Amino acid sequence: MTAVDFEKFVEHLADVSAEAIMPFFRTALAADDKAHGGAFDPVTEADRAAELAMRRLIETTFPGHGIYGEEFGQLREDAEYVWVLDPIDGTKSFICGLPLWGTLIGLTHGGRPCYGLMSQPFTRERFFGDGEAAHWRGPSRGADGARGALETRRLATRCCSKLAQATLMTTSPQLIDPALRDNFHRVERAARLSRYGGDCYAYCALASGHVDLVIETNLQPYDIVALIPIIEGAGGVVTNWEGGAAAPGGAIIAAGDPALHEEALKLLRA
Template sequence: MSVVELGRFMDDLADASGKAILPFFRAQFGLDDKARGGAPFDPVTEADRAAEVVLRAMIGQTFPGHGILGEEFGAERLDAECVWVLDPIDGTRAFIAGLPTWGTLVGLTRNGVPVRGLMHQPYLGERFTGDGRHARLRGPAGERTLRTRRCAELGQAILATTDPRLFASGDEAERFRTLEGQVRLSRYGADCYAYCMLAAGQIDLVVEAGLKPYDIVALIPIVEGAGGRVTAWDGGSAAKGGRIVAAGDPRLHEAALKVLNP
């Protein structure tokens, strides 16, 4: 499959998953807690499951030799050269609250390296894509190239994280609080949308912990395609999740690493 054909296929994935999800948004639907009443609350909806079923079926039919890792239905053929990494609704808490800061994440890895990424927000009609070299946004205002913002200093940066309770109590939480105390502004609750706003030059820094591969793989080629950097806190690969730092400016990324990994 050519690059153009792959892009069209990912558009088809976005269209199909959006059709599966939107009837549930701001509507009544079934909701389960994967934590089974424990803490923290870990919701999954009918929309999550419906979208992943559609994505898996389309990938399996088009690329029967590829692997798949999805949040709701687990792993298939992870030893394959190419593996699709799926989060049908990243930001399920926002989804069930009727807030539009969620999205469908579709990532593709080759030999463990993220090479293509899609974040689709069907309610807003926005589609963010990247291949690590280029990144684009298609939305109601048209299509444009994404570029991160130049911001070298923590004191001028806008920081986002999904929830400060992501960070384990003790040293991990203290490092985040230290970093947050040095930035200009911090915002909570955007999930995958924060990384896309970083790629669009609206946010400078995203710091999180406890992520799974399906939370981040699709976002790496988008951020890096827009000129940013995404790594683990120790500077290594972010593809397996864990503690993540993404920055629009490499200089800001280095400054954040010095605080998070002294």
């Protein structure tokens, strides 16, 4: 399969997931609680429908590939190629009618992330990368501010080597592991600005050069695998808090500038 064909397939996955999700967005949609008594962890019919649609397409097209999805678990997890899917990353924003959510489609080869795409069908934006380069596709804006046809732009993180000049994001400090919360706040106090919310959109804002640092804990592989090739392709760094591979999830730090990553990592470890 050629690179062009491969990219077309990932785009097709994003299309089918969007077709399953969008009829539910900003409707009176019920949400089940997967936590069953813990911190509220919602799942909706839209999450399930989108993942099922993507899984069917993958199994039809690549029957030997593995799949790891948030809602329906793992299939052939030891395969050479494994698709890592989060149909709606940011379900809490989704059920609130906020567009700070996205569909994450990642692919690993030999256990290493090799391609990722984040699709936000309401804003008609897609962020995608292969670790070497990353791009954004979305509506262009004319001189009058009106949204026009789709355009594609190369993504690049911005230079920000000092934490004192950095903008930091996390989905919510309350989602930071309590045992690690003081470490997070140590970095937050040193940053110029911190903002909450965003889920996967925060990482894409980092890859776009609008945010400098994203720090979170308790992530699963389907929360981060698709975002790694986008961040790295834009020139950023993403690891766990020990400086190791981010793909298994856990406590994650992403930075647009390697020097900033090093400074923040030291504070997280202190």
